[in-house]
Amino acid sequence: MDEQSSLLALFTTSFLSATLLPGGSEAVLFGVLTAYPQLFWPALGFASLGNTMGGMSSYAIGLFLPDEKALLKQSGGNMRGLEWVRSHGSLVLLLAWVPIVGDLLCVAAGWLRINWILAMLFMAIGKFVRYWAIAAAMSV
Template identity: 80%
Template sequence: MDEQSSLLALFTSSFLAATLLPGGSEAVLFGVLKAYPQLYWTALAVASVGNTLGGMSSYAIGRFLPDEKALMQKSKGNMRGLVWVRKHGTPILLLSWVPLIGDLLCVAAGWLRVNWISALAFMAAGKFMRYWAIAAAMSP
């Protein structure tokens, strides 16, 4: 696989990993960095952008959810993400990378209609810091 194809695979896996679909992008990041160490910062940027856009797609889904009563009935009262976003605001989206709760936080932020620019900034920062930590741990 060449550099361009590797970066495309990294973007795709990063995007999908940030949606409600299962999957992880860490192995793909590892493979890209192992095969093309010169792409360190490019790979971090591609993974971060893909993962942030995936998170923003969950945010967008939240914008289209029904009102609170209907949502409470469907979720059987499990409103943890909503409570956290209400309590902490958009800075809680620094944790949008955390498996399982990250998706809830992104959807909750959209449903609560928090400022999308602020949501984007905190999501991007959290996701970049995560990939940076992973890449740093992989470096010799």
């Protein structure tokens, strides 16, 4: 696989990994950086962009969930996680990279109508730092 195809595969895997679908973008990042170490920064950029866009797709899903009263009735009144997101706002999306929990945070942010620009910014920062840590650990 050439450099461009590797970066496209990394972007695609990173996008899908950030949705409610399971994925392994870290393994693809490892493969790309092993095959093409000179792509360190482009690989981090493509992985972070794809993962952020995937997270924003989960945010968009949250926009289409039923209103709060209907969801409260369905959940039996257990809304602690949503209250945590509501009280901390877009900052919680620094944790959007955390498996399973991160997807739910992105959906909750959309459902709560958290400012999408701030949501995307904090989501991107958290996801970039995670990929950077993985790539830096590989370089040691």
